[in-house]
Amino acid sequence: MNAENSINYNSPAALKAFLEQEGLGMQKKFGQNFLINPQVRKDLVQVMELKSGDCIWEIGPGLGVMTELLLEKGANVKAFEIDNGFIRVLKNIFSENKNFTIVEGDVMKTWQKHPPVPYLLGNLPYNIAAVLLADFIEKGRQFSRMAVTVQKEVALRMMASAGSPDYSSFSVMCASVYSVKPIMTIRPSSFFPQPNVDSMGVLLVNRLTGEKFPEIFFPLVRALFASRRKTIKNNLITFLSPRHGKIKTLDICASVLHENAVNENERAENLDFNAFLSLAKSIDNMRL
Numbered sequence: 001m002n003a004e005n006s007i008n009y010n011s012p013a014a015l016k017a018f019l020e021q022e023g024l025g026m027q028k029k030f031g032q033n034f035l036i037n038p039q040v041r042k043d044l045v046q047v048m049e050l051k052s053g054d055c056i057w058e059i060g061p062g063l064g065v066m067t068e069l070l071l072e073k074g075a076n077v078k079a080f081e082i083d084n085g086f087i088r089v090l091k092n093i094f095s096e097n098k099n100f101t102i103v104e105g106d107v108m109k110t111w112q113k114h115p116p117v118p119y120l121l122g123n124l125p126y127n128i129a130a131v132l133l134a135d136f137i138e139k140g141r142q143f144s145r146m147a148v149t150v151q152k153e154v155a156l157r158m159m160a161s162a163g164s165p166d167y168s169s170f171s172v173m174c175a176s177v178y179s180v181k182p183i184m185t186i187r188p189s190s191f192f193p194q195p196n197v198d199s200m201g202v203l204l205v206n207r208l209t210g211e212k213f214p215e216i217f218f219p220l221v222r223a224l225f226a227s228r229r230k231t232i233k234n235n236l237i238t239f240l241s242p243r244h245g246k247i248k249t250l251d252i253c254a255s256v257l258h259e260n261a262v263n264e265n266e267r268a269e270n271l272d273f274n275a276f277l278s279l280a281k282s283i284d285n286m287r288l
C-alpha cells in the first residue's frame with residue numbers, strides 16, 4: 001500500500017472513512033490527534049534540516065503522515081507506536097521501505113533499549129509529552145536536534161526563563177541541554193479530532209559541548225522546585241536532611257548558599273540554569 005494513494009491525511013472525512021474501513025477507532029487515552037495541516041507538517045520537517053541517510057526517531061507515527069515526509073527526505077526512520085491498529089497500518093504502508101523500522105509498545109518502556117540517534121521528531125501525545133522529554137534529559141539521552149509538537153502550555157514551560165510564571169524544573173532541564181525555540185503556534189483546527197487547546201511546534205537544538213552534569217544535578221533541580229512557595233534554603237533542607245541529618249544539613253546549606261552568593265530567602269523560580277549548576281557542583285564537591 002502506498003500512503004499517498006491510500007490515505008488522504010488532510011481530510012477529517014477521509015481519515016474517518018479510512019479508520020472505519022480498517023476497523024479502527026481513535027483512542028483518547030493515547031492522545032491521538034492527527035495533524036491534518038500540510039503546511040505545518042512541512043515546516044516541522046524542514047526545521048530538522050535532514051540529509052539523506054540521517055537516523056531519526058519518530059514518536060507516535062499514527063497513520064504515518066510525518067513518517068512519509070521523513071522517508072521522502074531519505075532519512076532512516078525508527079518509529080515508536082503503541083496502538084496495535086496503527087502498527088498494522090504502518091507495517092502495510094512502509095514495510096517494504098528498508099529505511100523504516102517500527103518499535104511496538106509504550107515508548108516510555110522501549111526507548112532505552114535502542115542506541116542513540118542524532119534526530120527526533122514527534123507530534124507527541126499530550127499525556128506523555130513532558131514526561132518523555134524529561135526522561136530523555138534525566139537519563140542522559142541527548143539528541144542533536146528535535147522538533148516536537150506539544151500543548152502550548154507545555155511549550156511555554158519548555159521555553160521559560162527565570163522569573164517568568166511558566167518557569168519550572170522542566171524549563172531548567174530543557175535549558176540544561178538545549179536551546180529551545182518556537183517553530184509555530186498550531187490551532188486546534190489543524191488537528192483531527194480537534195483538541196481543546198492550542199499546540200506549538202518547538203525546536204530543540206543541542207547546545208552542549210560535552211558537559212557532564214554532577215549526578216545530583218537533576219534531583220536537585222526537582223527538589224528546589226518541589227514546593228514553589230518555600231525558599232531555596234527550605235527546599236534544600238528537605239532534600240538533604242534524609243541523607244545527612246538535620247544539624248549537618250543546616251551547615252551544608254549555609255555553606256553552599258554562601259559559596260554561590262544565593263540569598264537564603266531566594267526562590268527557585270528566580271535562579272537560572274547556571275545558578276542551579278553551580279549549586280549542584282558545590283554540593284558535589286563536598287563529596288557528601
Ligand code: SAM
Nearest residue numbers: 030033034035060061062081082106107123125
Ligand atoms: N504522527 C501522527 C500525526 O502527526 O498525525 C499522530 C500523532 S498523535 C498526536 C500521537 C501518536 O502517539 C498516536 O499515534 C498514538 O497512538 C501514539 N502514542 C500515544 N502514546 C504512546 C506511547 N506511550 N508510546 C508510543 N506511541 C504512543
